[in-house]
Amino acid sequence: MLEAAIDTVGLRKEFARNVAVADLSLRVGRGEVFGFLGPNGAGKTTSLKLMLGLVEPTAGGGTVLGAPLGERDIRARIGFLPEHFRFHDCLTAAELLDLHGRLLGVRAPALKLRRNALLARVGLEEAADRTLKTYSKGMLQRVGLAQALLGNPDLVFLDEPTSGLDPLGRVLVREIIEELRAGGATVFLNSHLLGEVEATCDRVAFVKHGRVVHELLLAEMQSGLDVEIRVADADTALLNGLSEFGSDARLDGGLVRLRVAHERSLPAIARWLASRGTDLYELKCRKKTLEEWFIEVMGEDQGPG
Amino acid sequence: MRGTLTIARLTWLEARRRKIALAAVVCGLVFLAVFATAAFFAHRSVAQGVVDLVGQRIMFQMLLQVGLYVVNFLVVACAVLLSVDTLSGEISSGVIQTLASKPIDRAAIVLGKCFTHWLMTGAYLMLMALGVMLSVWAAAGIFPPHVPIALLFMWLGATVMLAVTMLGGTRLTTIANGIVAFALYGIAFIGGWVEHIATVLRNDAVRHVGTTISLVSPADAMYRRAVHELQPSGALDVQLTPFTPLSVPSGAMIVWTLAFVLVTLLLAIRTFRHRAL
Ligand SMILES: Nc1ncnc2c1ncn2[C@@H]1O[C@H](COP(=O)(O)OP(=O)(O)O)[C@@H](O)[C@H]1O
Numbered sequence A: 001m002l003e004a005a006i007d008t009v010g011l012r013k014e015f016a017r018n019v020a021v022a023d024l025s026l027r028v029g030r031g032e033v034f035g036f037l038g039p040n041g042a043g044k045t046t047s048l049k050l051m052l053g054l055v056e057p058t059a060g061g062g063t064v065l066g067a068p069l070g071e072r073d074i075r076a077r078i079g080f081l082p083e084h085f086r087f088h089d090c091l092t093a094a095e096l097l098d099l100h101g102r103l104l105g106v107r108a109p110a111l112k113l114r115r116n117a118l119l120a121r122v123g124l125e126e127a128a129d130r131t132l133k134t135y136s137k138g139m140l141q142r143v144g145l146a147q148a149l150l151g152n153p154d155l156v157f158l159d160e161p162t163s164g165l166d167p168l169g170r171v172l173v174r175e176i177i178e179e180l181r182a183g184g185a186t187v188f189l190n191s192h193l194l195g196e197v198e199a200t201c202d203r204v205a206f207v208k209h210g211r212v213v214h215e216l217l218l219a220e221m222q223s224g225l226d227v228e229i230r231v232a233d234a235d236t237a238l239l240n241g242l243s244e245f246g247s248d249a250r251l252d253g254g255l256v257r258l259r260v261a262h263e264r265s266l267p268a269i270a271r272w273l274a275s276r277g278t279d280l281y282e283l284k285c286r287k288k289t290l291e292e293w294f295i296e297v298m299g300e301d302q303g304p305g
Numbered sequence B: 001m002r003g004t005l006t007i008a009r010l011t012w013l014e015a016r017r018r019k020i021a022l023a024a025v026v027c028g029l030v031f032l033a034v035f036a037t038a039a040f041f042a043h044r045s046v047a048q049g050v051v052d053l054v055g056q057r058i059m060f061q062m063l064l065q066v067g068l069y070v071v072n073f074l075v076v077a078c079a080v081l082l083s084v085d086t087l088s089g090e091i092s093s094g095v096i097q098t099l100a101s102k103p104i105d106r107a108a109i110v111l112g113k114c115f116t117h118w119l120m121t122g123a124y125l126m127l128m129a130l131g132v133m134l135s136v137w138a139a140a141g142i143f144p145p146h147v148p149i150a151l152l153f154m155w156l157g158a159t160v161m162l163a164v165t166m167l168g169g170t171r172l173t174t175i176a177n178g179i180v181a182f183a184l185y186g187i188a189f190i191g192g193w194v195e196h197i198a199t200v201l202r203n204d205a206v207r208h209v210g211t212t213i214s215l216v217s218p219a220d221a222m223y224r225r226a227v228h229e230l231q232p233s234g235a236l237d238v239q240l241t242p243f244t245p246l247s248v249p250s251g252a253m254i255v256w257t258l259a260f261v262l263v264t265l266l267l268a269i270r271t272f273r274h275r276a277l
């Protein structure tokens, strides 16, 4: 991670009686697609609003694209799709994009080209001159996406971009994220849809009660395996030996658990155990899905934060 | 500046699309039609010689004042209703989020909306007040003096309500904001009457109470000043109707009102800048 697109330290936001974001320290690199995962009420939306300057922090601070939180001019390089896709519904899609283009400071001839290209990209050419009042939720999401991309942003915040949408809407979001990644933009994706995150993100953070409880590099998750070993007598020497093959080796009841990077380690472990004369009763391995990670990290209590 | 103008344009487009401008104009024209009919019948009874010449002047002067009284109320209501939901509604629906995350100052959102509403209020005032005056002129040939300055005072009064409602919208919900705005106007109205009564009673203590109320809420004082400007010079000492102000707000009150509007708008900007959206 060379340069940070987002870098926050100890961000906190309290509303009258509740703490929406407790302590958010987060670094997202330029060009990264970052997933922000958590149950409803965990503080995802509020975190994102803090980074966009829509909400002022109670404590803490940080930078986006190198500028302090809340700075005005940097917002020209930031795109944002809010959670519920609510826009001025007496405007047509074309008018809405023109409005937002002007607010971004895009000049008229360039704006028209960009607007039409984006309307085509999200499949709204036909409906471009209908008022948003007549749009379905899926169409509003599309116009919202076009709006978020209007300024050719370097950083895009998407807040639950596919919640309550049909598969086509989800595919579109996935494609657009891929295009943004290819163009070198940073994407910050709020979601509680694990499949979507697994398919698109490079890295995720799990939030609970307004705190990041775990960060995970998805590339690592995909190659890493959880190994479970049952042997006659597990001791510290055995654990130390097994640590050579992977990470996080620990005793769990009568079982030894560890994490290895690759399947190749399994026969090596079996050979090593045999060579030191340990009786091996069971050697299991499996990939942990993001969902399992989620459940493990969030714990039993899945209630809103 | 660019942001302010863009928001002002958006506000105007919305007012047209939501048929707000149309509703205001249609209802205004209906009111004027009723008023002009009344003026016409009043003129006919004059032509039949029911009242003498002095009686005629008093009658039409009265008709003019009652008409402007209603116009003022409608214009104030227009200023309040235009602004009451514009911030709080967009905050609660979330529409404001994509605006406020653009590279513009939040002040541009407040000022852009204000500007359009201010112009619309002014245009509505012109239409209605001139409509009333022209009706009376057509019926009786009476046209009041100092019309431009009087209209400016009425506009300033409506601007007070506009600014107050914008400020309310940065913090309160739509309904709460409407209740507060009309209550404040009610207070202004009472202030005017207390000053009126004080003049009749020639009681300075009562007058101070009235003036204090007008300072807190100067909208109605500007209307009273406007009506004062519209009095023909001979009629200054005569109390024509209960709508004729006896106590005329001073120049200091006008300066106070301008400052009131300015400070209210600055407060609205300040509050809105720090508001969680
Ligand atoms: N404007 C607000 N006023 C009061 N409480 C709020 C406000 N916005 C969010 N909250 C509270 O903060 C917590 C986190 O909300 P949010 O950030 O929307 O979570 P998420 O997006 O993860 O569902 C919730 O308990 C919510 O009720």
Ligand SMILES: [Mg+2]
Binding pocket: A041, A044, A045, A046, A083, A159, A160
């Ligand atoms: Mg949310």
